[in-house]
Structure formats: structure tokens, C-alpha cells
Amino acid sequence: MNKRDVKKIPESRYAYDGLDRVIHERARLSVLTSLVTHSRGLSFADLKQFCALTDGNLNRHLQVLEEARLVTISKGIEQNRPQTTCKITALGRKRYVDYLAVLEQVLTDAATAMSTDSVRKGTSGPAIA
Amino acid sequence: MNKRDVKKIPESRYAYDGLDRVIHERARLSVLTSLVTHSRGLSFADLKQFCALTDGNLNRHLQVLEEARLVTISKGIEQNRPQTTCKITALGRKRYVDYLAVLEQVLTDAATAMSTDSVRKGTSGPAIA
Numbered sequence: 001m002n003k004r005d006v007k008k009i010p011e012s013r014y015a016y017d018g019l020d021r022v023i024h025e026r027a028r029l030s031v032l033t034s035l036v037t038h039s040r041g042l043s044f045a046d047l048k049q050f051c052a053l054t055d056g057n058l059n060r061h062l063q064v065l066e067e068a069r070l071v072t073i074s075k076g077i078e079q080n081r082p083q084t085t086c087k088i089t090a091l092g093r094k095r096y097v098d099y100l101a102v103l104e105q106v107l108t109d110a111a112t113a114m115s116t117d118s119v120r121k122g123t124s125g126p127a128i129a
Numbered sequence: 130m131n132k133r134d135v136k137k138i139p140e141s142r143y144a145y146d147g148l149d150r151v152i153h154e155r156a157r158l159s160v161l162t163s164l165v166t167h168s169r170g171l172s173f174a175d176l177k178q179f180c181a182l183t184d185g186n187l188n189r190h191l192q193v194l195e196e197a198r199l200v201t202i203s204k205g206i207e208q209n210r211p212q213t214t215c216k217i218t219a220l221g222r223k224r225y226v227d228y229l230a231v232l233e234q235v236l237t238d239a240a241t242a243m244s245t246d247s248v249r250k251g252t253s254g255p256a257i258a
Contacts, residue, residue: 011178011179012178012179012180012181013163013179014159014160014162014163014166014179014180015159015179015181016158016159016162017181019155019158024153024155026145026148026150026153029145029148029235030143030144031143033143033145033239033242034142034143036239036242036243037143037238037241039242049140049141050140050141050142050143050144051141051143051144052141052144052146053144096239097243100235100236100239103235104236106158106162106229106232107229107232107236109162109166110162110165110166110225110229112166113162113166113167113168114226
């Protein structure tokens with residue numbers, strides 16, 4: 001087999017290409033899940049709290065998400081104090097849903113393997129292919 | 130609120146601390162899922178194929194997993210040719226299962242939000258908290 005063919009073969013069964021790197025990073029997954037569960041948006045302060053991130057980290061990840069057009073960040077005034085509000089965009093929601101479908105596939109693959117494996121435990125037969 | 134308290138507050142609802150960085154990285158998640166689904170182990174060549182990784186990338190990630198004692202890598206002879214076999218360890222399986230539980234939590238959080246959200250779509254009511 002030609003080495004250059006590796007990425008094309010259908011047996012790349014567990015490559016999970018759909019695990020979008022922009023979303024998969026833990027802090028950003030945390031931010032997006034917070035925003036998906038709060039469709040009217042969250043203040044910077046609330047988001048920081050939900051995700052247990054520092055100001056610097058949250059800012060950095062929000063910037064990545066904003067550049068990918070997955071979130072919007074708007075500045076306004078709330079009770080006479082400046083407030084930054086973050087919202088997930090329609091594209092962000094779509095990409096997040098696509099990402100979740102791949103996560104589900106990981107869970108399904110693992111669950112299938114584990115249930116099969118526990119049945120076969122102790123035998124010398126092959127694990128599922 | 131003291132800034133240093135951010136990480137301690139119970140409202141860090143979506144921080145997903147259990148998304149173990151050693152496992153969460155996409156290529157390593159791919160490697161571990163391949164090995165969980167093949168409990169007798171996989172050859173380096175098969176693993177490369179399943180995960181659509183290059184030799185260099187697979188080597189690098191296997192090293193990280195081996196250092197964390199999540200996989201074992203053994204060299205032997207198969208049909209007169211040297212063969213490297215990779216297996217998930219008991220610790221690897223345990224950590225992978227713990228990781229899956231957090232993934233499930235992400236999916237549950239997202240699914241709950243989305244079903245609530247679709248019901249409320251078009252209303253001015255707050256999203257779920």
C-alpha cells in the first residue's frame with residue numbers, strides 16, 4: 001500500500017475527522033455548551049463562572065470562536081455598568097450540532113466495544129473488528 | 130467576588146474538568162477508541178490505518194499514551210517480520226471509561242438545552258439556566 005493512500009482508505013474507521021478542532025478544545029467546548037444552554041446569551045462574568053476560566057483564557061478562546069463566526073460578542077450598558085454579552089450564532093449552533101453527532105459516534109463505538117468485550121472476556125477469541 | 134475564587138464556585142457547571150487532556154486530544158481519542166474496540170491489541174500498521182495518522186504522528190501520540198501508562202507497546206515477530214503491537218492497559222480502559230462519562234454529560238447538557246430551546250423558540254422567555 002502506498003503511504004500516501006493512508007488517508008483515503010475506508011478503514012479509517014476511528015479517525016473522527018468531524019471532531020472540529022475549533023470546538024473540540026476543552027475550554028471552547030465548555031464555552032459553546034454554556035452558550036447553547038443559554039440561547040439569549042451570557043455575560044462575560046457568567047460565562048467565566050460557568051466555565052471556570054480566567055479573564056485571559058476566556059478572552060483568548062472567545063476570540064478564536066468569534067473569528068470562526070461561531071459566537072458574537074457585544075458590548076452594552078447594564079445597570080449603568082458596561083457589560084459584554086456573548087451569544088452563539090446560527091452557524092455556531094449548526095457546527096456544534098455536527099460536532100455532537102461525532103461525539104455520539106465515539107460513544108456508540110466505545111459502548112459497542114465494551115459490551116461485546118465484557119461478553120468475550122476471558123476467551124481467546126478476537127475482539128470485534 | 131474574589132477573582133481567585135472563580136475555580137471553586139459550584140456554578141462552574143460547564144467546566145468539564147473530567148475531559149482529561151491526555152485522552153481528549155483528537156488523535157489520542159482515536160487511538161484509544163481503536164484499542165478499546167480491539168482488546169487483543171492492534172499492530173502499528175492497523176492502528177495507523179484506523180486513525181488515518183502518519184507514522185510520525187502515531188508514534189508521537191503513542192509515546193504520550195505510553196508515558197501516561199494508558200497503553201503498552203510491544204515488539205515481536207509476526208510471519209518473520211518485526212511487528213509492533215499496541216494494547217490498552219487496565220488503567221487506560223478505566224480512564225477512558227471515566228472520560229466517556231464526561232462526554233455523555235456534555236451530550237446530555239446539550240440535548241436538554243436544545244430540546245428546551247426548540248420548544249421556546251420565538252418566545253422572549255429565558256433559556257434554561
